[in-house]
Structure formats: structure tokens, C-alpha cells
Amino acid sequence: MSRVGRNIHVSVDRLRQLAQREGRPGRIKADAGTCPKCDSHYSADEMRRNLRVCPACGHHFPVTARERMEQLGEPGGYVELWPELRASDPLQFTDLKPYTERIAEAEKSTGMGEAIVCAELEVRHQPAVAAVMDFTFMGGSMGAVVGEKFARACDHAAQKGLPLIIVSASGGARMQEGTLALMQMAKTVIALDALAEARVPVVVVLAHPTTGGVWASFASLGDVTYAEPGALIAFSGPRVIEETTREVLPADFGRAEAQLKNGQVDAVVDRRELAERIGRVLHILARPAGGDASTAAPALQWAQGGAQRVGEAVQALPSLPRKMMDRMRPGSTDGEDPGEAPS
Amino acid sequence: MSDRKQGGRFRKVTDKVRRAPEPQEDDLWERVQLARHAQRPYTLDYINRLCTDFEELHGDRYFADDAALVAGFGRYHDTPVAFIGQQKGRDTNERTYRNFGMAGPEGYRKAMRVMEIANRLGMPVVTLIDTPGAFPGASAEERGQGGAISRSIQMMWRLDVPTVAVVIGEGSSGGALGLGVADRVLMLENSTYSVISPEGASAILWRDASKAKLAAQAFKPTAANCYRWGVVDAVVPEPEGGAHTDHEQAAEILDQYLSRTLADLGAMPAAERRRARRERFRKLGPLRDPEGGMGMATGRETPPPG
Ligand SMILES: [Zn+2]
Numbered sequence A: 001m002s003r004v005g006r007n008i009h010v011s012v013d014r015l016r017q018l019a020q021r022e023g024r025p026g027r028i029k030a031d032a033g034t035c036p037k038c039d040s041h042y043s044a045d046e047m048r049r050n051l052r053v054c055p056a057c058g059h060h061f062p063v064t065a066r067e068r069m070e071q072l073g074e075p076g077g078y079v080e081l082w083p084e085l086r087a088s089d090p091l092q093f094t095d096l097k098p099y100t101e102r103i104a105e106a107e108k109s110t111g112m113g114e115a116i117v118c119a120e121l122e123v124r125h126q127p128a129v130a131a132v133m134d135f136t137f138m139g140g141s142m143g144a145v146v147g148e149k150f151a152r153a154c155d156h157a158a159q160k161g162l163p164l165i166i167v168s169a170s171g172g173a174r175m176q177e178g179t180l181a182l183m184q185m186a187k188t189v190i191a192l193d194a195l196a197e198a199r200v201p202v203v204v205v206l207a208h209p210t211t212g213g214v215w216a217s218f219a220s221l222g223d224v225t226y227a228e229p230g231a232l233i234a235f236s237g238p239r240v241i242e243e244t245t246r247e248v249l250p251a252d253f254g255r256a257e258a259q260l261k262n263g264q265v266d267a268v269v270d271r272r273e274l275a276e277r278i279g280r281v282l283h284i285l286a287r288p289a290g291g292d293a294s295t296a297a298p299a300l301q302w303a304q305g306g307a308q309r310v311g312e313a314v315q316a317l318p319s320l321p322r323k324m325m326d327r328m329r330p331g332s333t334d335g336e337d338p339g340e341a342p343s
Numbered sequence B: 001m002s003d004r005k006q007g008g009r010f011r012k013v014t015d016k017v018r019r020a021p022e023p024q025e026d027d028l029w030e031r032v033q034l035a036r037h038a039q040r041p042y043t044l045d046y047i048n049r050l051c052t053d054f055e056e057l058h059g060d061r062y063f064a065d066d067a068a069l070v071a072g073f074g075r076y077h078d079t080p081v082a083f084i085g086q087q088k089g090r091d092t093n094e095r096t097y098r099n100f101g102m103a104g105p106e107g108y109r110k111a112m113r114v115m116e117i118a119n120r121l122g123m124p125v126v127t128l129i130d131t132p133g134a135f136p137g138a139s140a141e142e143r144g145q146g147g148a149i150s151r152s153i154q155m156m157w158r159l160d161v162p163t164v165a166v167v168i169g170e171g172s173s174g175g176a177l178g179l180g181v182a183d184r185v186l187m188l189e190n191s192t193y194s195v196i197s198p199e200g201a202s203a204i205l206w207r208d209a210s211k212a213k214l215a216a217q218a219f220k221p222t223a224a225n226c227y228r229w230g231v232v233d234a235v236v237p238e239p240e241g242g243a244h245t246d247h248e249q250a251a252e253i254l255d256q257y258l259s260r261t262l263a264d265l266g267a268m269p270a271a272e273r274r275r276a277r278r279e280r281f282r283k284l285g286p287l288r289d290p291e292g293g294m295g296m297a298t299g300r301e302t303p304p305p306g
Helices: A012-021 A044-049 A065-072 A099-110 A144-160 A175-198 A238-245 A256-261 A271-285 A293-301 A306-316 A322-328 B003-019 B025-035 B043-050 B092-097 B105-121 B138-142 B145-158 B173-177 B198-205 B209-219 B223-229 B247-266 B270-282
Strands: A079-081 A116-123 A126-133 A164-170 A202-211 A224-227 B053-057 B069-076 B079-086 B125-131 B163-172 B184-188 B192-194 B234-236
Touching: A065 A116, A065 A126, A065 A164, A065 A271, A079 A144, A099 A175, A116 A144, A116 A271, A126 A144, A126 A271, A144 A164, A144 A175, A175 B145, A175 B173, A175 B192, A175 B198, A175 B209, A175 B223, A175 B270, A202 A271, A224 A256, A224 A271, A238 B138, B025 B192, B025 B209, B043 B069, B043 B079, B043 B125, B043 B247, B053 B105, B069 B105, B079 B105, B105 B125, B105 B145, B125 B173, B138 B145, B145 B173, B145 B270, B163 B173, B163 B247, B184 B223, B184 B247, B192 B223, B198 B209, B223 B234, B234 B247
Parallel strands: A126 A164, A164 A202, A202 A224, B079 B125, B125 B163, B163 B184, B163 B192, B184 B234
Antiparallel strands: A079 A116, A116 A126, B053 B069, B069 B079
């Protein structure tokens, strides 16, 4: 029986059903929890201290965006950006209940303004901008606010020359914003190029679940892509595929471990090692002090105020030892040209 | 078809669209049905009428050729133009062969391959969108359906050459948007453009497969609405009764809009086109306005080009 027909999006409700079918909690519990895999019980404090990973079996519970920021950031925390942005209802959309009601409920139950939190933070002493999605807010779905905050995070990171860390957890585009939600896929992908122009890296962490229009836009465009153990990563979810094609899918379909084998992610990283891993890769990719004007320069075409920034960067050059520059350009005696500095 | 005459028509239709009343439920459902009419012209029907010659390319050079998406180069008004679009089939065999216009990663990679060549050789890219969505299959996921679509979006945005996307029938979900990031997006009068098909939405949001009509009403995915939202730049009229009644005339009208749009874009410097392309998508999606001062676009304020 094909009820879904040609639908290719994974709905939040479907994921919840799926999660329940598999004995996972449909809603994220911000407090105490029982491990669905091994039945161990943990107090709210233990859950938080264990980064919401079961110490007995390694099961990864969902994490809210703000708690994720605390997990990734240094003590002292993070500075949240644009928390004031809120969704509108361009279609006056109603399904089983009006969209405005759903939004109000989500705002109330999560205490959040939207399904994404953007912030500046330091991950193991590496400064970065982070855009972290929150599945508790309408399934982490991407509407105009998620798109806008994400785009601003890209511009902000590019302007400051900071790497961008993305943590995705989303059922896809927000249906209730219709065609305009679809357009956020284009908006976010385009925004990412600010970072390409600024020559700063993008690290993506795929949390459970990352599906639909989020996987098919910015979440699949990281320079380095980690996935949390067990995370479902797919454009079409298993239920939709089973209903459409009658395929019988393996139990690990679309899961992080399978997607590693498929070549879709770089590594499956345990949450308890995630901050260390991100900090390490950002350290490897960090440009030498003084930056590199030749490669940073295109950033000024991008964001407002960029020209000034690059001007400062050029003045700060050259901090490289003359010897090193000479070695890099045999036959050249001009060590002053910032255009040849290594990146 | 002189330029002056086209310009007049362009304005007349978009004025009509701007003033059109909100379509009612039955009218909306009729649009959905028209958008997927079995006799509606498909991508190759348009390409064969628009181009004096067309060389279709096959294969993504990695894995396979995807018949759900056609791509190649055509001679259009005596200039080379790349055409890319999802292709549906009419009879059972053809539908199966074309996979109902649902492209897999190979389809989008073939599209990117052709876009790259077009960009290198300096020819405009025209995409024709007609799909219920990208193919939902295990093999497609294993070979990176999500990444293929996101990279196709990224490549379309990065192109230096003029780009035009035309929604000719059914434009649903990321599978449609994978070919939709262009300088100008046109939409045929009876086509639809939405985040999901009405059937998919019905099952998910109403938990009831029979609510597709209701879903269509909620999503309002018509050309007129997409124009109001700023998602498309112009609505291309169809022959009386719909494009399926007269393929020749449907192609002729599209030709007028397409040739004019390409001429306009060709007159812009490449850097300006890219800047405008970024702005175009950046402003889509209204935010709540608590103090009347967020400065976000909340709909169309300026008339379309033409
Ligand atoms: Zn456990």
C-alpha cells in the first residue's frame, strides 16, 4: 500500500513514529532518561554530565542546541547571535492545526525562538562560529528563520575569518512554510560560499536525524563531515523508500556507520570525543598567524566591512620569516610580497 | 514576434497575475491535475521545438546514465545553449524507463557535468523543471542523493553564464530545486512549485492519504502565488485550456519569454548577474516583524523584468 506516493521528504511525525517503533524516545527529554538500548536509568544530572551518551552501551541520546553549545564550547560558554528572529506564517498555513499555533507551542515547550542556535564560541581554544540545529523545535525543520540565521552565521564567520561548525538535526524543510521553505535550501547553499571566498573551513556534524532538504543542502557540503553514532542520514527516509519502492531495507539503512561505508561522511565520532576532534581539525587547518592576504582577499567582495578587514590583514603582514619566504620561492629575493605567502 | 510585442504581452500577463484572486480549492486541484496532465508537453517536447538542433549527452562519467534527467546542447536562436531537465514518460514503458521523472544522483551529476561545460564554453544554461521529486531509493541514498542535489544547487549558483529555470509542470521538493537556482525563474501558468507533492503532504501532515486536495489548498503552489512570494520572476501563459491542448503554441509562447529573458541577462555583466542571483535567493522567506523594523522582504514589491 503506497500511502505516501512520491513523497520524498521525511516528516517529523514519521521520524517520531519510526523512533517509537524502534523504542527510541520520540521527544527529547531534557531531564532523566532510560536508555532504549540497555535499559540503564540515569538522573538528569548524570545525563548532562555524560553528554547524553549512555556510559553502559554508548547509545547517543538527542541533545538540544543550547546544551550542544555548552558541550562544544569552553567553560564560559558561547555568545548567541540573533536569538530574536522568529517565524512568520506566509501561507496562513493550517493542517490539523494552524501553523501559528504550532510555532507558539514549540516556542513554549522548548524555550527557544527557532530550530537553530547560532553562536560564537571556542572549541578547544579554536575560535569558531557554530550553527546548531535543535530537533525539539518542530523537528528541527528549516523555514525562513533557520535559513536566515544560517546565512547570517556564514556571513559573520566569513567577516571574522572564523571557521563554521554546523551541527545538523532536522527532518528537512518546514512544510508549513511551503515553497518558501524549499527556497531556504538555495539560500543556505549560496550563503556557504561566503566561507569559501574567505578561505575558512566548514566542519559539519551530522546528528540524528539529518534528512530531507537539510541533508540535500548545507549539511552535505562540509569540508570535513563527522556523524554521530547511529544518526540517520538520508534524503528520503526509510519509511518513504519502503512505501515507494517496496524495497526491504537493511536495519542500518542510512545510519552513520552505513553512510561511512558509502563514502558519505569522513568519520563516525563518539560525542564524548567530538569537541576534541573538532578542535584538532580546526587547529590543523588554522592559518599561520598574520593570515594570508592573497587568499583572504576575496572575502572583501562578500560581506560589508570586509574591505576594512582585509586592509588590516594586509598591514599585519608579513609576519613570516624572510628565510621561509625565500625558500618557498627559489630565485626570488623579494620577501615582501604578501601574494606569495603560504596558506 | 518582435521584442516590442513580447514586452507588451509580458506586462499584460504579469499584471493579470498580480491582480488574480486567490484560487479556490477546486481550482487549485485542477491546477495540480493540469500540471501533471499526461498529454502535457515534457522537457524533450519543448527542447525539440525550441532548438533547431540538439545534442543530448549521456552519463555522469562516474556510474550510470539517468534517463529521468536529460541534458545536452542545443542551437537556440542561432546560439549554443545548454538545456537540462527532468523527463517524464507517457506510456507505461516510457514512464518506467524515465523513472517517472524522478532523478537519482547520477541525473544531478550529469546535469552538473553539462553545466560545467556550458560555463567553460560560455553558453547560457536553461533548465526545465518537471518532477514529483528526486528518486527515493536505497541505492540513490548510498550513492549520495543529498550531496548530488546540494552540489547541483551550488554549481548553478556558481555559474558565470546566464541561467534561466522554467517550471514546466510539476516542481516538487529538493529534486526540483536541484535545477532551480537561476538568474530568472519562470513558471508556466498551470504548473506547480512546492516543497512537497500534495500526496506526500497529505500522508505526513494529515496522516491520511485522501487529503491531497486539502493539502494542495494549504500549500497553494500555483504560479500566481509563487510569483507573489517572489519565488518566480514571471508567469508564462499557456494556450487556451492548458499546454496539453497545443504543444506547438505552448513552445512558441515559452520561446518568446525565454529568448527575451536570455537577451536581458546577456546584457548584464557576469559579476552583476551573480550578485543579483545571490540577492534574489537571499531575500526569500519572510520573518516575523515584531517592531516593524527587520527590513526583510515579505513579498514582491517590484514588477518583474520586462
Ligand atoms: Zn545504554
